[in-house]
Amino acid sequence: MRNLRNNDFADRRSTAADAKAHLLEAYKTAKEIAEPTRLARQAERITLVEARDARRAERNRLKLEEQTRLELVAAEEKATAAAAATAETEARKGAENARIARLVEDEAARKAERDRRYAARKARQA
Incomplete structure (x- = not known):
């Protein structure tokens, strides 16, 4: 069978242009029909983003509070350690001073005992 229609270039071009116009019209119609659901999805996405941002802000706030608490605990521990080191x-x-005082007292007592013995010996000789 032979093709009865004579499809020359101009016919093919006009057919392609009509097909494009039809596709464009179908796209516009589909877009108009989907507009309410698109707006609803967009609103839902916005609420999800806002909720995510709120959760992130809450996490950051809690993290900052925890960091501040840890810094305070570390400062308290450092102060306690410094106080313990000072004590x-x-x-x-104090122990060194007491030891030195005992040594001085012992030395004085030895000297006093030696002087007493010396005096007793001199008293016996005289």
Whole structure:
């Protein structure tokens, strides 16, 4: 069978232009029909983004509070450690001073005993 229609270039071009116009019209119609659902999806996305931002802000706030709390605890521990170190240093100094005082007293007692013996010996000789 032979093609009875004579499709020359102009006919093919006009057919393609009509097809394009039809596709464009179908696209516009589909877009208009889908507009309410698109707006609803867009509103839903906006609420999801706002909720996500709120959760992120809450997480950041909690993280900042925790960091501040940890810094306070660290500062307290550092102060406690410094106080303990100071107390230990003072106790060491006190113990050293007491030891030195005992040594001085012992030395004075030995000297006094030696002087007493010396005086007793001199008294016996005289």
